[in-house]
Amino acid sequence: xxxxxxxxxxxxxxxxxxxxxxxxxxxxxxxxxxxxxxxxxxxxxxxxxxxxxxxxxxxxxxxxxxxxxxxxxxxxxxxxxxxxxxxxxxxxxxxxxxxxxxxxxxxxxxxxxxxxxxxxxxxxxxxxxxxxxxxxxxxxxxxxxxxxxxxxxxxxxxxxxxxxxxxxxxxxxxxxxxxxxx
Amino acid sequence: xxxxxxxxxxxxxxxxxxxxxxxxxxxxxxxxxxxxxxxxxxxxxxxxxxxxxxxxxxxxxxxxxxxxxxxxxxxxxxxxxxxxxxxxxxxxxxxxxxxxxxxxxxxxxxxxxxxxxxxxxxxxxxxxxxxxxxxxxxxxxxxxxxxxxxxxxxxxxxxxxxxxxxxxxxxxxxxxxxxxxxxx
Numbered sequence: 001x002x003x004x005x006x007x008x009x010x011x012x013x014x015x016x017x018x019x020x021x022x023x024x025x026x027x028x029x030x031x032x033x034x035x036x037x038x039x040x041x042x043x044x045x046x047x048x049x050x051x052x053x054x055x056x057x058x059x060x061x062x063x064x065x066x067x068x069x070x071x072x073x074x075x076x077x078x079x080x081x082x083x084x085x086x087x088x089x090x091x092x093x094x095x096x097x098x099x100x101x102x103x104x105x106x107x108x109x110x111x112x113x114x115x116x117x118x119x120x121x122x123x124x125x126x127x128x129x130x131x132x133x134x135x136x137x138x139x140x141x142x143x144x145x146x147x148x149x150x151x152x153x154x155x156x157x158x159x160x161x162x163x164x165x166x167x168x169x170x171x172x173x174x175x176x177x178x179x180x181x182x
Numbered sequence: 183x184x185x186x187x188x189x190x191x192x193x194x195x196x197x198x199x200x201x202x203x204x205x206x207x208x209x210x211x212x213x214x215x216x217x218x219x220x221x222x223x224x225x226x227x228x229x230x231x232x233x234x235x236x237x238x239x240x241x242x243x244x245x246x247x248x249x250x251x252x253x254x255x256x257x258x259x260x261x262x263x264x265x266x267x268x269x270x271x272x273x274x275x276x277x278x279x280x281x282x283x284x285x286x287x288x289x290x291x292x293x294x295x296x297x298x299x300x301x302x303x304x305x306x307x308x309x310x311x312x313x314x315x316x317x318x319x320x321x322x323x324x325x326x327x328x329x330x331x332x333x334x335x336x337x338x339x340x341x342x343x344x345x346x347x348x349x350x351x352x353x354x355x356x357x358x359x360x361x362x363x364x365x366x
Contacts, residue, residue, distance in 0.1 A: 013355050014348050017326065019333050044366040048359055051308050052327045056219055063224065068210045068232065069203055075236035076199070091269075 004031070009041050016045060187251040194242050202242070206235050209252060212329065213259045219324035220263040220317065221270065230266050234259035249338055256329075256339045260321055267317050304365035311361040319354035322347055 008031045014020050015028040032039055185204070193201035213234060218227040237258050245254060312320065318340070325336045333347040340347070359366065 010352060013352050014333075017333070017351075019344075019348065044359060045355060047366050048355060048362065049327070051304055051362075052312075052323065052358075055305060055308055055312075056215075056324060056328050063214070063228075065210050065214070068214075068228075069206050071228070071232040072206055072235045072239070073199075073203075075232065076239055 005035060005038055008032075008035070008038050012038070012042050012045055016042070016049065188247055191242060191245060191247070191251055194239075195245075202239055205251070205255075209255055210235070212252075213255065215328055216256065216324055217259055217263040219328060220260070220267055220320055222313065223270075226266065226270070227263075230262050231259060234262050237262070250335075253335050253338050256325070256331075256335075257341070260325070260339055264317050264321065300365065304362065307362050307365055308358070311358045314361070315354055315357060319350055319357070322350045323354050323358075326351060 008028055011020060011028055015025055032042060190201040190205050214227060214231045217231045218224065221227045238255050321340060322336060325331050325339060333344045336347045337344045
């Protein structure tokens, strides 16, 4: 019963507003006929609604709308300079919902800038330095390994790694077999 | 016979400023009241309401009639008022908190519905409770109470679903009810 009352009370406001489906409204109406506690909830909500109307709906006594149109007309006739529109746009962007998108966008742009700074200003202290790295790759036609050392994307050193295989004599013409085939 | 909003909009799109003036005179008070409910500052509300009409004028050529004119206009005004209130919260000294004064005057219009002491306390409590609501909750309360708009229209104005409107209204009323328990 308590669960049912909670469910009904959650819907009394919408029922008063006439926003429930026919069956939903009927369910609330029938329950209210037999439940004094929910009836009390309805009474409170009705009093709250009446008080809200009394406070909010009545117009303020000394507000004049005679000059309202002239204010709008002035805005229409005034030629706006570009910076007013620009600052208006920036001001709109600085409100919280837009700001939620702006913050990660700025962080991403800053990071991208730091990574690309090295390309435009080599040696800059702000730039993110890329480490020289060496990778062992098998790029020759004989399945042998090479170490590729890249420096600043301008200089690449390839070091051939020969395995000192048992019985292999490096001085007897093997060198020509190990030459790269690209 | 009164010209429909849509006819006036079409005239306005054809460049007739007088048609827009007619639209302004139809909705100026309603828009002002909704903005005033959100901002609690009469001068700022007048300024935001006029700016909302100006924005509507600038955008009116893009209005295709997918929703009613008033829903579209309310959306512009409410969004501007919500933005203004966020700025107001960040820079409270730029705005005067004179809602209490405004609301005092509202009840001098005709018969004061809060004539006895208990009701006056309820009114004072109600004003404080409304001021404590979040801007989203305040917006649904005002659009429903002041304008009596259906949930569907409120959803269109605020850019959310009918279910969200129902939920926000429920929680907003709940908060008011808890704060005003002694008076209800």
